[in-house]
Amino acid sequence: MEGIGGNEDRHPRLVLQACVEAVEEGAAPGEHDALLHDVGGQLGRCLVERDLDRVDDGGDGLLDGRPQLLGRRDDRLREAGSWVGRPFADAWNGVFGYDELSSENELLRERVAELEGQEAQAQDVLRQMEEIEALEDISRWTAIPTVTARVTGGSLSNFQHTVELDKGSDHGLAEGMPVVTGAGLVGRLTQVTGTRSVVQLVSDPNFSFGVRLARSGEIGRAHGTGEGEPLVVDQGAERQVDVNRRETVTTSGFGDSIFPADVPVGRVGELGVAPDQLSQIIVVDLLADLDDLAYVRVLQWLPAG
Amino acid sequence: MTGVRAGLVLVMALTLQAAFVAEMEVFGAHGEVLLLVPIVAGLTAGPERGATAGFAAGIAVDLLVQTPFGLTALTYCLIGYAVGAFQSGVLRASWWLPLLAAVAGSAVGTVLFALTVTVVGDVNAVNGDLPRIVLAVVAWNVVLIGPALRVARWVEGDADRSIVRVRA
Secondary structure (H helix, E strand, C coil), rough: CCCCCCCCCHHHHHHHHHHHHHHHHHHCCCCCCHHHHHHHHHCCCCHHHHHHHHHHHHHHHHHHHHHCCCCCHHHHHHHHHHHHHHHHHHHHHHHHHHHHHHHHHHHHHHHHHHHHHHHHHHHHHHHHHHHHHHCCCCHHHEEEECCEEEEEEEECCCCEEEECCCCHHCCCCCCCCECCCCCEEEEEEEECCCCCCCEEECCCCEEEEEECCCCCCEEEECCCCCCCCEEEECCCCCCCCCCCCCEEEEEEECCCCCCCCCCEEEEEEEECCCHHHHHHEEEEEEEECCCCCEEEEEECCCCCC | CCHHHHHHHHHHHHHHHCCCCHEEEECCCCCCCHHHHHHHHHHHCCCCHHHHHHHHHHHHHHHCCCCCCCCCHHHHHHHHHHHHHHHCCCCCCCCCHHHHHHHHHEEEEEEHHHHHHHHHHCCCCCCCCHHHHHHHHHHHHHHHHHHHHHHHHHCCCCCCCCCCCCCC
């Protein structure tokens, strides 16, 4: 058996063994054929090393390149196919999907009709509320005419919680008028000149006014606790009343209130029990940001009396 | 001439307070640099001049705030006289005297004003915010006492470079 093998033992069994090993190991996709190259390499066949390599590479390249080939042309084919087939697909869906589409359309029409009905009812309720308010001489604060003013500065004193506005009596402002922002209550005018006015902020510890909890209807008296601090309702809120956190708090507007009713003030934050154990203490987080006032609206409304 | 300079300094101090100091908060409160006017006036010119300067500065402040008119003037007048009287009793000038005057005068002046406005103005100024307000006023005035003393000497037309003038 001399002359057949190369570097191996020149034993045919060993050559055959090499072939078996190569086949058992197998060729991974895209990789060179181990049998062809491994055995051939061991036998030192240049033919395998060069020419057959090219054949193998070409074959692999052909196989490997097929997804790319199809990938490049696939989009175009697909587009062409869609263009041709869409009318047929639409017709198909129209015939066999008509019932489903029709029922969905009916549901949508019904829902639209329901919403239109609710809107009509809401408008009717609103109209009735306006009629009742007119009969009972109840005025909604949103209907009060307003004057927009710019905040020009704060107080020179540390013991005052005020801001200055750039408008005064020349613009229809007067002492006692409420001041609000889009978020809620800010304070009231305490000094008015021809072109300037001063607003006492609700955060002033010396400022108190009546409030009402929107959900429970409970009435209490709120006062400020300082700059950047929440309001505290420590008068009037009975302990047995169920108060929810985040419940909206508005002005009460009752009696000789200095504010019109239902002006948003804040939301309930913390709850506590008063020392007398009969009432509860409600901390109200203000809706209006009193530390960042740029423009405010003055309600041209004055309390009775 | 001293009166003209004093008026000019008063206007500048008021502008500084309104446009700058009142907008910058320290410890949650802003300074009151006009309280330095009676302090430095008392240090440089004695109790009478300190009281006069304090009254003028206080009236200027009262025109711009909503607290009862005259309370600031009364407070500043008392502080100016007290600082001037204290300085008159000092036998030798010391570098720490202006600092002590700034700290004590600012703290006492702020507390005194809070007490008087609470009693007279039906305003609850003696509350949990008072310590922060005192700290802020003291901090500002400690920082500005040096330049304020120089300005006060300029107003008095005093060429003496000593920190304070010790009266015999």
